[in-house]
Amino acid sequence: MTYDLKDRALVKRESSSTGSYFSIHRSLQQGILYKLSPDIESTQNAFRQAFLIVRKATPPPSPIQVPTPALWKAYETALPHIIALEKAASKLKLEGSIEFAKLLSDAGINMWERGLAQDGLHLLRSAEQLLDRLHCDEKLLRSNIHVVIALLVMSMGIEFRQESRDRMWQALQIREEYRKNTQPAQYTRNDAILLHNAWSDYGCALHQLHDYKAAEEIFTRCLKQYNEWGTGDVIPYEHAKANHHLALCALYRRDFSKAIELGERAVYWVTKATGQSGMAYRYQFDLASIILQSGDTEKALEIHKRVLKGRETDIGKHGFHTLQSCYAVGAIYDQLGEYARAE
Amino acid sequence: MLDEEWLLVFDNVDDFRDLALFLPNGAVKHGSIIITTQDSQIGPYNLNRIAVEPFNSQDGSWLLFEHLGQQMSDIDPEESTLAEEISDLVDGLPLFLTCIGAFIRQANCTLREFIDTFNEQTAPWTGRGAKAAWRYEKAPEAVFDIALSKLPPESRELINILAFLNPDRISDDILVSDHEDPSLQFLNRENRTL
Numbered sequence: 001m002t003y004d005l006k007d008r009a010l011v012k013r014e015s016s017s018t019g020s021y022f023s024i025h026r027s028l029q030q031g032i033l034y035k036l037s038p039d040i041e042s043t044q045n046a047f048r049q050a051f052l053i054v055r056k057a058t059p060p061p062s063p064i065q066v067p068t069p070a071l072w073k074a075y076e077t078a079l080p081h082i083i084a085l086e087k088a089a090s091k092l093k094l095e096g097s098i099e100f101a102k103l104l105s106d107a108g109i110n111m112w113e114r115g116l117a118q119d120g121l122h123l124l125r126s127a128e129q130l131l132d133r134l135h136c137d138e139k140l141l142r143s144n145i146h147v148v149i150a151l152l153v154m155s156m157g158i159e160f161r162q163e164s165r166d167r168m169w170q171a172l173q174i175r176e177e178y179r180k181n182t183q184p185a186q187y188t189r190n191d192a193i194l195l196h197n198a199w200s201d202y203g204c205a206l207h208q209l210h211d212y213k214a215a216e217e218i219f220t221r222c223l224k225q226y227n228e229w230g231t232g233d234v235i236p237y238e239h240a241k242a243n244h245h246l247a248l249c250a251l252y253r254r255d256f257s258k259a260i261e262l263g264e265r266a267v268y269w270v271t272k273a274t275g276q277s278g279m280a281y282r283y284q285f286d287l288a289s290i291i292l293q294s295g296d297t298e299k300a301l302e303i304h305k306r307v308l309k310g311r312e313t314d315i316g317k318h319g320f321h322t323l324q325s326c327y328a329v330g331a332i333y334d335q336l337g338e339y340a341r342a343e
Numbered sequence: 344m345l346d347e348e349w350l351l352v353f354d355n356v357d358d359f360r361d362l363a364l365f366l367p368n369g370a371v372k373h374g375s376i377i378i379t380t381q382d383s384q385i386g387p388y389n390l391n392r393i394a395v396e397p398f399n400s401q402d403g404s405w406l407l408f409e410h411l412g413q414q415m416s417d418i419d420p421e422e423s424t425l426a427e428e429i430s431d432l433v434d435g436l437p438l439f440l441t442c443i444g445a446f447i448r449q450a451n452c453t454l455r456e457f458i459d460t461f462n463e464q465t466a467p468w469t470g471r472g473a474k475a476a477w478r479y480e481k482a483p484e485a486v487f488d489i490a491l492s493k494l495p496p497e498s499r500e501l502i503n504i505l506a507f508l509n510p511d512r513i514s515d516d517i518l519v520s521d522h523e524d525p526s527l528q529f530l531n532r533e534n535r536t537l
């Protein structure tokens with residue numbers, strides 16, 4: 001089959017230690033798409049086949065929204081193709097499907113895990129627009145998209161905080177509505193976890209708007225529920241989140257020792273749940289920031305430097321979160337009067 | 344770093360917005376940025392644009408003969424004239440000359456036969472709309488029609504799929520799998536190796 005394509009110089013074959021690959025000239029791709037496009041059925045069929053291939057290569061993310069670095073390798077293979085599919089679908093104005101929206105959403109979630117805010121946001125907004133065009137409710141999928149867009153824009157500056165809170169609120173409403181309309185026998189533990197995640201995420205949005213009092217009440221209620229479900233050994237990620245958020249509330253009350261205790265507990269559970277992941281580095285970063293506020297500059301610097309090194313390895317020197325760490329380390333050197341190092 | 348010389352290359356850019364995050368905001372003092380693209384309209388107006396010229400007739404004919412595995416010393420003048428005519432037909436664009444070389448070799452046809460086939464194929468490409476995905480300004484794309492013609496159905500189906508994927512690195516592992524959908528059975532692991 002591929003002999004003909006190679007022999008006519010339509011594709012190239014390359015091999016590396018990780019396997020064999022095709023490459024195809026961009027101009028030929030565009031030529032094929034241009035020739036296909038008047039025949040809508042053939043175009044849709046080829047797009048659907050390409051989508052099915054990419055979908056199969058893309059593992060679904062955690063059903064309870066736990067960052068999963070073990071899936072990153074598969075996503076590294078699939079993401080360029082997901083982006084290419086999205087571009088082609090947009091350019092050719094293809095109809096798309098709910099399944100395609102789900103694929104875009106999964107890719108957006110993975111990009112959020114890696115701190116690739118702009119690309120992730122583009123895919124998630126594209127998934128949302130596709131659902132709108134298809135006039136689909138798909139409320140649970142929309143809820144997931146709301147949450148991740150809200151988390152992404154939360155880190156993009158204060159102008160997005162209102163959007164972040166509104167989306168978290170909409171996601172929460174969808175989850176509450178689902179609980180009310182679902183028979184208890186059909187309502188699973190994962191559903192309940194996702195509802196509490198939605199509450200917790202809404203609490204985070206309140207954090208961003210400095211309403212720590214309301215947020216602390218929400219996080220306390222969530223932690224109480226998590227404790228009823230099991231210890232950190234059973235649901236470590238949920239315990240990590242609640243402790244992390246409560247640590248920031250304690251910091252706001254200037255209860256530094258409590259904030260550090262909760263922050264250390266959060267780092268322990270998040271590492272247990274996700275390994276040395278981007279989320280684990282984020283919790284360590286926040287712990288270092290709490291420790292800095294408590295006055296222990298040396299200890300804060302030590303943790304920030306460790307996080308910076310880890311992020312450089314994980315997401316590169318110019319990753320958004322790496323630069324955030326770089327700034328934090330520089331700011332502490334500045335505070336210590338070590339201006340050359342700070343610069 | 345600020346005082347060192349540097350060069351930043353973005354190869355084959357589709358959308359200038361993709362670069363926004365990576366371009367320096369201020370004046371560039373010690374470095375240069377090269378952006379290659381097939382879109383002559385891409386980017387802000389103040390870029391220093393350098394059009395990469397296609398081959399002239401003679402250089403194009405040499406490239407064609409190279410793909411045909413022929414030494415220049417063995418070429419008779421009549422063949423050389425035909426090769427130059429082919430180069431001119433596709434505006435000296437190396438991608439098309441590569442495809443033509445591969446097609447002539449595989450179809451075992453003469454240069455004259457290829458020119459006749461090409462001239463018969465040109466018509467369908469002439470009615471392009473302003474919003475076509477196609478970017479080349481001229482119409483030598485009929486080469487692709489010829490190259491794609493008479494492909495076995497499964498090869499044609501596969502290349503249509505490849506047109507939707509990222510062009511640079513399409514792994515065998517994602518193409519050949521245990522596909523459940525009937526339309527992808529021809530790519531099932533048990534049926535073939537690529």
